[in-house]
Amino acid sequence: MSSSADPIDLPGFLETLRHLVREPSVVGTEDSFFRVLRRELEELDIRVERHLGILVAQGSEPDSLILSAHVDRHGLLCTGPNEFQYAAFIAGNRGELSGDSVSEQMMASIAGRFDGQRVQAHMPYTGTYLGQGVISNSFHCPKRHNLIFEINGLEFLQPGSPVSFLDRLQTTDTHLSAQLDNVLSVALILHLFRLGFQGTALFTAQEEAARSWRYALAWFQRQSISTRRLLVLDTSPYPTPEAASEQEIVLRWKDATASFDPGFTEEIARIAHRLTISTSFKDTWIENQNLERSKPLSLGRTELGRLVAATGGCITGTTLQIPTTGYHTTRETASFASIRAAIQLLSTYLNAPSRAWD
8 A cells, every 4th residue: 555645534535435325226236336336446547347246446466455345235126016125135035045144133123213214216227316205114024024115205116126215424523324334345445445555355246135245256266266365344233332332343253154264363453452443353242242132143144254154264354344333224323433443454454565365
């Protein structure tokens, strides 16, 4: 990375994030967002390629590090006359879900939180604006095992039309809010490229439908690459602001699918410690919480865990997550302290000597 650039530059990062938040990227209909992101990346001196379900950006040192972030955000899909379903859980995606993801476990509990939410409809591929509406009712349908929504103002939509939550970035002196999962990580990677990152970045589709790992795996196989240094960026939900503020950065040893690379995880943890960045391990936190719960929380199934399991550890790495509250809403909130810590940690790591893929 360039040593002359400010490694933090929060105003520049916020400008990038504010722009990306406004662009729809409903699960399964990410094409228009990919085109916006590609235009941003192609303004830089890097190579950009689009494959099915993935956008790949590579600088002059593609072997130095692989970063990954999913681009999709939760939204709705029109499935009938004034009937809309949670896009991640429509019938076509059920085969990829196993019942123990955090999103699935939260499905029933989040049904009512969307009432009164403003939404906007788009053309599936182009992203062309079609109109706005307001969610008037939402409920969990046990027969279809999905969230069903009714919307005032979008009765004219045809089945297959995506509907995104109307979203704008909101900031205070200490925090920012929007539907951050996972446009926050996309903005972080784009910001790093602008600061001089010359490695590889994978932007994947349909993570919320548990499919993104397949697109990433296809790219690794196409390139005949195995690695122990895949670093996946994401947000990490906490139930209260107090719980989220106990750490600036969230790490993991494992998820419900597989263990991550312990050496790479420890390396990231050591850098954070040297920079006095507070960290915690989410899997350890969940296991401690479950000691006092009658219904255990899931460790979650992540893109990285699925890649590790599918390849027998030939593709592995670790995660770096930003703690948030208000999970899967347009009010998901993260602290500036965590964002600053993530940029500082990544900048420090990327300024270290180049590391080749294994």
